[in-house]
Amino acid sequence: MKRDLAHITTSRTTTLWLLAALLLAFAPHTLRLPLTISALCLLFGLWRFSIERRPAAKLPRRIVRTMILCATLVIVYLHYGTLLGREAGIALLATMLALKLLEMRTVRDYIVVILLGYFLAVTLVLYSQTLPIAAYMILVAFMLTATLIDLNLQQEKRSVQTRLQVTGKLFVQAVPIMLILFFLFPRIPGPLWSLPDDAHSGTTGISDEMSMGSISNLSQSNRIAFRVAFDEQIIDNTLSYWRGPVLWQTDGKNWRAGPAATSGALSYRPKGEPVHYTVTLEPHNRKWLYGLDIPATVPPQATINRDFQLITQSKVKELTRYEMSSYSEYETGPLTSDERQRALQLPTSRNSRAVALGQQWQQRLQEPEKIISHALQYFNQQPFVYTLKPPRLGDNPVDEFLFNTQQGFCEHYAASFTILMRAAGIPARIVTGYQGGDFNPIGNYLIVRQRDAHAWTEVWLARQGWVRVDPTAAVAPERIEQGAETLFSERFNRQSTLQFDSMFLTTGWLRLRYGWDTLNNSWNQWVIGYDTLKQSQLLSRFGIDSIKQMAIIMVIAIISVLTILQLLAMRRSRKKQDLISSTYQHFCQKFAAIGIQRQPHEGPIDFSQRIIAARPDLAPQVLQISDLYIALKYRPRHTQQQIKQLQQQVRRLKL
Amino acid sequence: MSQTASSLLTTPAHTSQHNTLLRQTLASMNQIILGKEQTLRLALTCLLARGHLLIEDQPGVGKTTLSHLLARVLNLDFQRIQFTSDMLPADILGVSVYDQNSASFKFHPGPVFSQLVLADEVNRATPKAQSALLEAMEEYQVTTEGETHPLPSPFFVIATQNPSNQIGTFPLPESQLDRFLMRLEIGYPNQADEKALLKGRDRRELLKEMEATLTPAQLLEIQSVVPQIHVSDALIDYLQKILSFSRHSSCYRNGLSPRAGIAILRCAQAWALLDDRDHLLPEDIQAILPATTHHRLQPSVALAEQGQDEVVSHLLTVPLD
Numbered sequence: 010m011k012r013d014l015a016h017i018t019t020s021r022t023t024t025l026w027l028l029a030a031l032l033l034a035f036a037p038h039t040l041r042l043p044l045t046i047s048a049l050c051l052l053f054g055l056w057r058f059s060i061e062r063r064p065a066a067k068l069p070r071r072i073v074r075t076m077i078l079c080a081t082l083v084i085v086y087l088h089y090g091t092l093l094g095r096e097a098g099i100a101l102l103a104t105m106l107a108l109k110l111l112e113m114r115t116v117r118d119y120i121v122v123i124l125l126g127y128f129l130a131v132t133l134v135l136y137s138q139t140l141p142i143a144a145y146m147i148l149v150a151f152m153l154t155a156t157l158i159d160l161n162l163q164q165e166k167r168s169v170q171t172r173l174q175v176t177g178k179l180f181v182q183a184v185p186i187m188l189i190l191f192f193l194f195p196r197i198p199g200p201l202w203s204l205p206d207d208a209h210s211g212t213t214g215i216s217d218e219m220s221m222g223s224i225s226n227l228s229q230s231n232r233i234a235f236r237v238a239f240d241e242q243i244i245d246n247t248l249s250y251w252r253g254p255v256l257w258q259t260d261g262k263n264w265r266a267g268p269a270a271t272s273g274a275l276s277y278r279p280k281g282e283p284v285h286y287t288v289t290l291e292p293h294n295r296k297w298l299y300g301l302d303i304p305a306t307v308p309p310q311a312t313i314n315r316d317f318q319l320i321t322q323s324k325v326k327e328l329t330r331y332e333m334s335s336y337s338e339y340e341t342g343p344l345t346s347d348e349r350q351r352a353l354q355l356p357t358s359r360n361s362r363a364v365a366l367g368q369q370w371q372q373r374l375q376e377p378e379k380i381i382s383h384a385l386q387y388f389n390q391q392p393f394v395y396t397l398k399p400p401r402l403g404d405n406p407v408d409e410f411l412f413n414t415q416q417g418f419c420e421h422y423a424a425s426f427t428i429l430m431r432a433a434g435i436p437a438r439i440v441t442g443y444q445g446g447d448f449n450p451i452g453n454y455l456i457v458r459q460r461d462a463h464a465w466t467e468v469w470l471a472r473q474g475w476v477r478v479d480p481t482a483a484v485a486p487e488r489i490e491q492g493a494e495t496l497f498s499e500r501f502n503r504q505s506t507l508q509f510d511s512m513f514l515t516t517g518w519l520r521l522r523y524g525w526d527t528l529n530n531s532w533n534q535w536v537i538g539y540d541t542l543k544q545s546q547l548l549s550r551f552g553i554d555s556i557k558q559m560a561i562i563m564v565i566a567i568i569s570v571l572t573i574l575q576l577l578a579m580r581r582s583r584k585k586q587d588l589i590s591s592t593y594q595h596f597c598q599k600f601a602a603i604g605i606q607r608q609p610h611e612g613p614i615d616f617s618q619r620i621i622a623a624r625p626d627l628a629p630q631v632l633q634i635s636d637l638y639i640a641l642k643y644r645p646r647h648t649q650q651q652i653k654q655l656q657q658q659v660r661r662l663k664l
Numbered sequence: 665m666s667q668t669a670s671s672l673l674t675t676p677a678h679t680s681q682h683n684t685l686l687r688q689t690l691a692s693m694n695q696i697i698l699g700k701e702q703t704l705r706l707a708l709t710c711l712l713a714r715g716h717l718l719i720e721d722q723p724g725v726g727k728t729t730l731s732h733l734l735a736r737v738l739n740l741d742f743q744r745i746q747f748t749s750d751m752l753p754a755d756i757l758g759v760s761v762y763d764q765n766s767a768s769f770k771f772h773p774g775p776v777f778s779q780l781v782l783a784d785e786v787n788r789a790t791p792k793a794q795s796a797l798l799e800a801m802e803e804y805q806v807t808t809e810g811e812t813h814p815l816p817s818p819f820f821v822i823a824t825q826n827p828s829n830q831i832g833t834f835p836l837p838e839s840q841l842d843r844f845l846m847r848l849e850i851g852y853p854n855q856a857d858e859k860a861l862l863k864g865r866d867r868r869e870l871l872k873e874m875e876a877t878l879t880p881a882q883l884l885e886i887q888s889v890v891p892q893i894h895v896s897d898a899l900i901d902y903l904q905k906i907l908s909f910s911r912h913s914s915c916y917r918n919g920l921s922p923r924a925g926i927a928i929l930r931c932a933q934a935w936a937l938l939d940d941r942d943h944l945l946p947e948d949i950q951a952i953l954p955a956t957t958h959h960r961l962q963p964s965v966a967l968a969e970q971g972q973d974e975v976v977s978h979l980l981t982v983p984l985d
Contacts (some may be wrong), residue, residue: 586898609981612946612950613946613947615950639945644894
């Protein structure tokens with residue numbers, strides 16, 4: 010297929026296809042790009058479209074284009090304050106691509122635009138690497154490739170069918186090569202493209218600070234925090250506390266971790282057997298991992314501190330997969346004096362009524378165990394309400410919550426309980442993280458979402474060490490036992506019984522949802538999670554140990570795939586040629602029987618003329634067969650149809 | 665490959681337009697030289713395939729007329745060089761002469777600087793003079809005294825040789841014969857045509873009245889289409905069989921060179937174009953095979969008494985598939 014560029018011509022259809030493909034590649038970006046930039050790109054596209062509609066219209070002149078270019082650069086710069094980085098870079102790419110449409114004239118321009126279109130599509134993965142995005146990118150690539158193919162077809166051969174057929178064929182042929190590259194191309198530790206600093210900056214999740222209302226905000230979100238696959242059996246919901254940041258320091262309103270824990274060996278005595286599981290953590294832009302309370306092993310990418318928190322070196326900006334084990338029952342070691350001091354720290358200026366109540370309990374009950382159970386009883390018996398939308402609280406939030414509003418979410422209960430305990434002289438701290446989760450029966454794993462975010466309290470008791478106390482459980486035990494989803498969706502169901510009347514519909518919907526999440530999870534595990542480690546594990550099973558071997562095998566595999574494809578194509582054309590020759594042979598034999606023998610060196614035209622001279626009555630049929638044979642054997646292109654016709658004609662020929 | 669040339673194949677309108685021109689050209693040629701349709705067609709084929717032509721025949725059969733005719737219908741400027749034994753290369757290529765006004769040497773181009781050159785009785789000149797011409801034919805440029813001068817385009821040489829009366833001649837060696845794409849004989853006309861010739865007007869006068877049917881630019885354009893005539897794999901196989909036959913058969917002392925193979929292919933493509941086709945057929949190869957191989961093959965000792973025509977015709981018996 011050698012052809013000059015000059016041979017290729019563009020047409021209106023090509024341009025319209027190209028515009029459609031580019032629009033498809035650009036559409037998801039409009040969700041993130043500033044409105045001005047999106048509008049600008051669409052404007053340029055529409056401009057080109059209108060030019061295409063009216064054949065008399067001309068592309069803008071060079072001076073106009075230059076002015077628009079400068080204006081666009083200024084707009085992008087004003088928006089971002091830079092032309093570099095992910096956001097500004099994509100905005101620049103999109104606007105320049107749209108501008109290029111206004112000077113797209115020659116075939117070379119078209120090809121440049123198509124290649125830039127592929128690039129624009131690829132930038133989608135800088136934001137999200139999910140299955141739907143991948144599927145969408147394949148669609149965009151398909152459209153762009155179809156346009157590219159259209160450009161390379163001769164004018165009269167162009168049709169939607171050929172375009173789609175050829176592109177489909179190309180894509181199918183590309184699959185083995187894609188698989189080879191996926192499995193064998195040496196993976197770089199970390200993402201292939203180093204994500205810029207602003208990646209995932211808008212991500213919500215648990216932070217290392219807590220104030221009243223911060224977690225209940227989170228609870229509106231259905232986004233997945235992480236998925237957990239258990240090795241043996243799933244852990245009971247009441248034990249499924251996923252440990253995140255531990256908060257010590259408070260001013261009575263806000264809670265933060267405070268200064269890092271001082272030295273002192275981590276000591277605990279496990280009871281019972283550990284639970285083994287694998288967590289796939291979505292990027293959350295923070296420097297910690299989540300583990301089941303309390304972590305027994307530490308994944309290689311993290312360290313554990315004295316708060317039993319898993320700390321990473323850098324922010325988690327990509328999907329992270331780690332194997333862990335935890336003990337759900339344990340006793341921790343002694344408290345240092347520094348820790349005791351921090352665990353009893355109480356701001357004097359705020360929440361005086363709560364502090365007084367705590368002090369009163371201490372005097373009355375003396376023993377910490379009694380104080381704790383009394384406090385839980387207090388939460389249980391007073392008319393406390395567990396709600397997603399608690400009223401706003403003022404300067405003494407704990408007092409207001411305990412004695413006035415009595416409506417709150419887990420952070421209200423945890424914070425109040427901790428203040429009460431500290432006032433009663435019991436060392437206490439808040440632990441944030443997630444609780445519960447959603448078991449996916451199809452994929453057999455636990456889905457933990459942002460709405461499962463939770464806060465609870467740990468108190469230190471002399472004989473047991475740190476003990477988890479969850480005051481929320483005293484108020485709304487179903488939150489802990491069944492998870493946040495059931496609690497709030499029940500309320501939702503009751504309101505819209507009409508829609509979810511049928512049990513079947515509901516379970517069908519649930520099955521669909523779990524199935525979809527299972528698919529996403531497998532995508533995460535096998536495609537996104539296929540990293541250096543997994544690759545070397547997989548390949549060492551086949552005895553491939555070094556990158557060098559990997560590269561050699563990759564090259565060999567690609568060459569063999571290409572060779573096989575080529576051989577198949579050759580065999581097909583060889584088979585076709587054999588069929589054509591044998592049919593013509595049959596034709597010659599028919600005439601040999603009546604004495605007109607074809608000489609071995611005789612060409613088809615000479616032979617047909619000799620036949621016609623001898624049998625003028627057969628001229629039409631003979632000429633037709635001879636023409637077909639020539640077309641099939643000597644002309645550049647032919648169709649399957651013509652082979653069938655030749656066979657038919659020869660069969661029908663009666664001498 | 666220009667846009668117009670390449671689109672010729674895809675848009676039939678262009679092809680037929682060129683073909684009309686070519687048909688007209690052949691028709692006018694046939695009015696002057698009577699009864700030599702096949703020869704004229706081969707001569708035009710050779711020209712379209714950008715090759716040079718060698719004509720070997722008796723004097724008076726129309727060699728010079730054919731050259732004049734081609735120059736006339738194709739509107740090419742024409743020079744005739746009569747080769748003699750005392751000829752020097754400068755007589756063909758040109759000389760540098762000292763110019764007093766500009767105080768420098770000035771190149772005066774020789775007769776070879778012409779679009780169509782008739783090299784009459786090329787075997788009369790010494791090998792030195794012959795090779796000057798042959799080099800120009802091969803390189804499409806002339807280099808004298810360190811300076812290179814390109815030859816005009818198109819550039820086409822018709823050389824003639826007289827086969828009899830070989831005393832005092834320097835026959836072209838095989839290596840130089842290979843530079844000619846085709847070798848033709850014109851031969852005597854048949855009775856009817858000769859009668860028409862004798863009864864008709866003087867050919868030279870008729871020539872003067874003739875109109876050109878092609879411009880040099882059109883000729884160049886058509887020449888550029890020739891290599892695009894589609895050659896299927898089956899025909900390449902056939903051509904290779906012919907080449908291999910010439911190399912392994914006991915009929916010939918030496919086989920056909922790869923250059924000869926390319927020459928056959930180009931000529932066959934030009935022949936197909938003259939036949940208004942965008943693809944090659946075995947008949948095209950067979951049609952130009954004698955003319956393109958006659959001067960390239962020598963019969964082996966066993967076939968020495970056969971005529972050269974007969975020797976060459978063995979190639980035509982190579983089976984198609």
